[in-house]
Amino acid sequence: MDLYEHQARELLEEHGIVVPKAEVTDVPQGAREIARRLGGRVVVKAQVKTGGRGKAGGVKIAADPAAAELTARQILGMDIKGHTVRKVMVAEPVDIEREYYVSYVLDRATGRFLAIASAEGGMDIEEVAATRPEAVARIPVDPGEGVTTARAAEIASAAGLPPQTVDVLVRLWDVLVREDALLVEVNPLVRTVQGRILALDAKVTLDDNARFRQTRWGDDLAALDDEGDALEAAAAEKGLNYVKLDGEVGIIGNGAGLVMSTLDVVAGCGARPANFLDIGGGASAQVMADGLGVILADPGVKSVFVNVFGGITACDAVADGIVQALETVRLTKPLVVRLDGNNAVRGRTILDAHRHPLVEQATSMDGAARRAAELAHAH
Amino acid sequence: MAIYLTKESKVLVQGMTGGEGMKHTRRMLAAGTNVVGGVNPRKAGRTVDFDVPRDLEGLAGAPSAVPVYGSVREGMDATGADVSVVFVPPAFAKAAVVEAADAGIGLAVVITEGIPVHDAVAFQAHARARGTRVIGPNCPGLITPGQANAGIIPADITKPGRIGLVSKSGTLTYQLMYELRDIGFSTCVGIGGDPVIGTTHIDCLAAFQEDPDTDLIVLIGEIGGDAEERAAAYIRDRVTKPVVGYIAGFTAPEGKTMGHAGAIVSGSSGTAAAKQAALEAAGVRVGATPTEAARLVLDQLRT
Numbered sequence: 231m232d233l234y235e236h237q238a239r240e241l242l243e244e245h246g247i248v249v250p251k252a253e254v255t256d257v258p259q260g261a262r263e264i265a266r267r268l269g270g271r272v273v274v275k276a277q278v279k280t281g282g283r284g285k286a287g288g289v290k291i292a293a294d295p296a297a298a299e300l301t302a303r304q305i306l307g308m309d310i311k312g313h314t315v316r317k318v319m320v321a322e323p324v325d326i327e328r329e330y331y332v333s334y335v336l337d338r339a340t341g342r343f344l345a346i347a348s349a350e351g352g353m354d355i356e357e358v359a360a361t362r363p364e365a366v367a368r369i370p371v372d373p374g375e376g377v378t379t380a381r382a383a384e385i386a387s388a389a390g391l392p393p394q395t396v397d398v399l400v401r402l403w404d405v406l407v408r409e410d411a412l413l414v415e416v417n418p419l420v421r422t423v424q425g426r427i428l429a430l431d432a433k434v435t436l437d438d439n440a441r442f443r444q445t446r447w448g449d450d451l452a453a454l455d456d457e458g459d460a461l462e463a464a465a466a467e468k469g470l471n472y473v474k475l476d477g478e479v480g481i482i483g484n485g486a487g488l489v490m491s492t493l494d495v496v497a498g499c500g501a502r503p504a505n506f507l508d509i510g511g512g513a514s515a516q517v518m519a520d521g522l523g524v525i526l527a528d529p530g531v532k533s534v535f536v537n538v539f540g541g542i543t544a545c546d547a548v549a550d551g552i553v554q555a556l557e558t559v560r561l562t563k564p565l566v567v568r569l570d571g572n573n574a575v576r577g578r579t580i581l582d583a584h585r586h587p588l589v590e591q592a593t594s595m596d597g598a599a600r601r602a603a604e605l606a607h608a609h
Numbered sequence: 610m611a612i613y614l615t616k617e618s619k620v621l622v623q624g625m626t627g628g629e630g631m632k633h634t635r636r637m638l639a640a641g642t643n644v645v646g647g648v649n650p651r652k653a654g655r656t657v658d659f660d661v662p663r664d665l666e667g668l669a670g671a672p673s674a675v676p677v678y679g680s681v682r683e684g685m686d687a688t689g690a691d692v693s694v695v696f697v698p699p700a701f702a703k704a705a706v707v708e709a710a711d712a713g714i715g716l717a718v719v720i721t722e723g724i725p726v727h728d729a730v731a732f733q734a735h736a737r738a739r740g741t742r743v744i745g746p747n748c749p750g751l752i753t754p755g756q757a758n759a760g761i762i763p764a765d766i767t768k769p770g771r772i773g774l775v776s777k778s779g780t781l782t783y784q785l786m787y788e789l790r791d792i793g794f795s796t797c798v799g800i801g802g803d804p805v806i807g808t809t810h811i812d813c814l815a816a817f818q819e820d821p822d823t824d825l826i827v828l829i830g831e832i833g834g835d836a837e838e839r840a841a842a843y844i845r846d847r848v849t850k851p852v853v854g855y856i857a858g859f860t861a862p863e864g865k866t867m868g869h870a871g872a873i874v875s876g877s878s879g880t881a882a883a884k885q886a887a888l889e890a891a892g893v894r895v896g897a898t899p900t901e902a903a904r905l906v907l908d909q910l911r912t
Binding site: 280336338339341342343356372373374407410412437438439440442443471473475483484485486487488489490491493494495496497498502503506508539541542570571572594595596 | 636699700723724725726727729730731733734735761762763765766776777778779780781782783784787802804805806807829831832833834835836839855857858859860861862864865866867868869870871872876881897898899900901
């Protein structure tokens with residue numbers, strides 16, 4: 231889960247990293263009040279989980295509280311790369327002397343975290359790395375040892391950062407480990423004209439798998455995650471693994487890989503998948519009913535494709551689940567079912583016997599995808 | 610021969626007495642696996658009966674009675690086990706793998722889904738330092754059809770043969786195993802869909818290349834990371850056996866996790882198109898659908 235800038239800022243502050251004074255609001259009037267508290271001149275920053283806010287006009291300086299209100303009014307509601315701005319952070323301005331880049335990222339190739347640091351902060355680090363690789367230091371961190379003061383000094387020196395950043399590097403590692411983060415990135419980390427080291431902007435991604443031991447996330451952070459799609463929220467409430475897409479063929483399958491593949495095969499047939507939904511190994515009647523419910527609530531859906539490979543759960547059990555689900559869910563769109571694998575013939579017989587007018591079967595994944603695409607286009 | 614797992618393998622199950630552990634230990638036994646024990650400190654000394662005959666060939670023999678040991682070390686000392694299959698819940702998985710590695714097990718197959726990445730980073734480094742191969746986590750395990758099954762792969766959808774398969778995805782593995790059931794497989798390895806895994810595509814490619822019982826390799830990948838790109842480079846330089854590929858996730862939007870924790874396109878990296886291009890540049894034929902990949906395998910075997 232990605233955090234908003236203001237959430238990341240708070241997390242860093244809790245771990246003793248100096249950040250600019252700032253507050254968050256979702257109304258223009260609030261920006262005026264915050265600006266007044268911060269001394270008048272402020273930076274108003276759109277809170278969206280995407281990069282390039284500055285270029286999109288989502289970060290602006292306001293000279294006084296009245297201007298802060300006006301600026302917040304412009305930014306709130308703005309669309310930045312498909313994300314609607316619902317909150318702005320109003321922060322004290324900082325007199326920047328130098329901008330640096332520091333982050334800890336997971337290096338999947340080695341299964342370790344990497345420290346990445348550069349004395350050329352403030353811009354897209356991937357761009358810096360591509361054009362001037364020698365300006366970016368990449369140092370693997372031993373998971374047993376972590377980032378000690380000595381290690382941090384090594385990172386700072388490799389990247390050409392001043393010695394005052396060593397403390398930030400150690401504390402940032404603390405954020406990564408203690409908060410179960412997959413990424414912490416400060417860009418820019420700045421030295422002010424007054425010589426202070428400040429984390430001006432931060433990005434933090436938390437590990438969803440660590441929820442069980444990071445209990446406070448559930449209350450604080452999930453509640454603040456208001457950017458999500460309504461259908462995704464409804465699906466999450468039912469424990470479904472659902473991602474909303476922008477298409478017309480609703481998709482249900484078992485297993486993440488098979489579902490991803492199903493989306494591709496449908497797209498290959500000239501239709502657009504409406505969603506990703508992995509119902510996992512069980513495929514019980516309840517899960518099937520919940521899944522169908524969410525998919526049929528999507529107004530874009532014109533047909534639904536259920537693609538199940540019976541491995542551990544045999545196809546007759548899956549077919550029973552579908553039949554039971556159809557007793558509780560009113561089917562409003564044509565449903566194409568492909569059952570293959572263990573007991574496939576028995577499963578197909580069960581569905582045939584049920585004779586639902588909107589349900590049809592196909593024996594191959596490719597054939598079923600073609601049919602689901604045809605049905606979507608016919609509507 | 611096969612890779613990593615044969616009928617000689619002696620398998621311990623960590624978390625055998627839990628619901629999933631019981632269900633899949635039974636299935637592993639039914640597939641002919643030599644499951645020599647379970648591990649659970651609170652149930653040490655007991656024996657669990659599974660209604661699976663020990664002697665499968667003649668379907669004779671007594672139901673399997675599997676002893677429970679207090680630790681991996683105890684189980685290894687008593688049985689000579691060399692493989693452990695881990696079914697323990699996410700919160701305890703790190704301790705389980707560390708215990709298995711400390712006991713000196715050769716192979717730990719971690720089925721558990723939902724392990725925090727920091728735990729995976731820690732236990733992978735620990736296991737590597739002690740010479741323990743980890744497969745997974747968040748994987749279906751591996752099967753050498755007709756010999757042994759360590760994990761949750763359905764054993765009855767295919768048969769022994771000469772195709773080696775390595776995959777990030779469980780159900781896509783099953784799909785290909787089933788489509789190619791008339792040809793059969795030497796070993797199928799599900800390496801898992803997490804960002805940090807113990808055994809990679811490259812490890813399996815190297816093992817299949819050396820395996821005299823494998824003639825052709827199927828490689829299944831999906832969005833996220835650059836494991837497939839690195840595998841492509843390895844194939845170009847080191848693999849002489851034919852490789853057929855399949856990649857899932859062409860339609861996945863940027864920045865969304867697609868079911869597997871590791872299946873995410875970040876910016877312009879980790880895309881399916883880049884992976885397919887890298888594999889094709891290395892001479893791998895890549896199917897547009899799983900069925901087409903199966904057809905490419907048949908074509909290749911005919912030539």
